[in-house]
Amino acid sequence: MQRKRYPKELKDQLVREVKEAGSVVQVAKRHGINDRTLSRWVRESKYSSWEKAPDEAKKMQAYVPSPQEFREMEKENNQLKQLLGEKDLKIAILTDLLKKSNPGFKTNLK
Structure with a gap:
């Protein structure tokens, strides 16, 4: 069975929805995506936003x-x-x- 690939734009949109709604399960059910997959995307977005932060912000x-x-x-x-x-x-x-x-x-x- 082949893994399903999701476009980056969709991932970003769903992560924003989770941050607004506050419920991974609700957003996952609404879009027919496994809630663990969506949770992983949310977790990864937190790390990537930290990596994108300027060095001055990290050294506060x-x-x-x-x-x-x-x-x-x-x-x-x-x-x-x-x-x-x-x-x-x-x-x-x-x-x-x-x-x-x-x-x-x-x-x-x-």
Whole structure:
């Protein structure tokens, strides 16, 4: 049995459809192509786009925040941790109250 060949334009079109629709299976069914084949085309397109990228884009530096930005992010992070701790405590208290007020009520809230 001979392998079926698909033109590059069709492959590119289907890869764009997958990126827009988000579902390889749907696009493959719509066009009568094996979903594994289409998945391979999508994967290959990611690698080829990286290879086509200019060298400057590949050598970009990682973002390093200034000391002031770092302090602000650290402060926000601590506030979020405190808020999360309060929410966890509230959930634990409410779960405990629920168990005490309804001893026959079985809960698996974890």
